[in-house]
Amino acid sequence: MLEFGREREGIDLSKAMLTHHNLKAQGKRTLALNDDQYPKLTPMEGAGSSQVQEKEKAYLAEIIAKVNDLFEGELSDDDQLIYVNHVIKGKLLESKTLAQQAVSNTKQQFANSPDLSHELMNAIMDALAAHSAMSKQALESEKVRSGLRDILLGPAQLYEALRERSEGLRLRKSTSGLSRI
Numbered sequence: 001m002l003e004f005g006r007e008r009e010g011i012d013l014s015k016a017m018l019t020h021h022n023l024k025a026q027g028k029r030t031l032a033l034n035d036d037q038y039p040k041l042t043p044m045e046g047a048g049s050s051q052v053q054e055k056e057k058a059y060l061a062e063i064i065a066k067v068n069d070l071f072e073g074e075l076s077d078d079d080q081l082i083y084v085n086h087v088i089k090g091k092l093l094e095s096k097t098l099a100q101q102a103v104s105n106t107k108q109q110f111a112n113s114p115d116l117s118h119e120l121m122n123a124i125m126d127a128l129a130a131h132s133a134m135s136k137q138a139l140e141s142e143k144v145r146s147g148l149r150d151i152l153l154g155p156a157q158l159y160e161a162l163r164e165r166s167e168g169l170r171l172r173k174s175t176s177g178l179s180r181i
Contacts, residue, residue: 091123
């Protein structure tokens with residue numbers, strides 16, 4: 001069923017079909033785990049490493065501190081963090097111009113690019129338009145609000161996240177000497 005030709009670089013397997021399959025036991029094999037020839041691995045002392053989480057928390061704390069200096073009003077740390085780290089950064093990550101400049105330049109050269117300022121302004125306007133449009137639709141439509149509720153209670157796991165956050169607060173309060181909630 002295989003067709004061979006001089007002009008082909010490979011073999012056309014599109015007409016080939018698997019008709020039989022057979023497994024054969026090839027006996028038991030022992031693994032020498034106590035042999036001094038192989039060095040023992042050091043056991044893990046904890047699940048994972050705290051370095052990545054600590055580094056990420058440090059970055060998030062730095063972002064929050066800097067954003068707090070920029071914005072005024074009744075904005076939570078989460079509002080500010082999501083706006084900068086997810087919304088605006090997400091819009092900027094879509095820019096092919098900025099991606100090319102990041103690859104081709106140093107961080108200092110990239111920071112001085114006039115395209116960065118232009119793309120930042122575009123990202124802010126796009127975010128405003130998108131969030132305004134979505135908020136307006138949610139305010140005007142029971143169907144949209146119902147859909148949002150279903151998403152939040154389903155794949156977004158709002159209930160579970162709230163319980164997890166509450167448990168974390170309870171544990172912190174109980175370990176710091178405050179009474180439990």
